[in-house]
Amino acid sequence: MAKGSANQAKSVPNKHLHARIAYLHQAATHLALQRPPITHTNSSHVDPHLQQRGLPLLLAAQLQAVSLKAQIRLSHDMKRAICKVCSTPLLPDTTSETSIENKSRAEKKSCADVLVIQCRNCHAEKRFPVGVQRQQKKAKRKAAFAASNPQPGKQTNETEMDNV
């Protein structure tokens, strides 16, 4: 029994679902752009009812459901462009507000910059650290450490024990 032909190995699995996700994203973004922008309301006065409902939210929710069901990872940009709470497509100055926040003392530390994207529909916030460099994965850190400190096997075992 052959374990998959060359054609199957090259083709992307669940290609039709990738196409569906892309279509849903484009449709949701397009429909959200056709609507009047959500008026800015004070976040302290939270309206229990969403200002906007309907097709864009439905399509974005369907997009998330498809990716969840098929276990397809959404790209960073696509994932960040949808509100987790109400599924509104987050478009700058139309359905969301973007600001940079820095809670360090006197805003001195540039590494404490946080990008805050607030959904105007439900006032939920997404926060992303922007000033700080992301730590490398553990396998890469170990490889870099081993490359910088070439030692006999016994000593590396001891250092690994110290790290644990």
Ligand SMILES: [Zn+2]
């Ligand atoms: Zn929202």
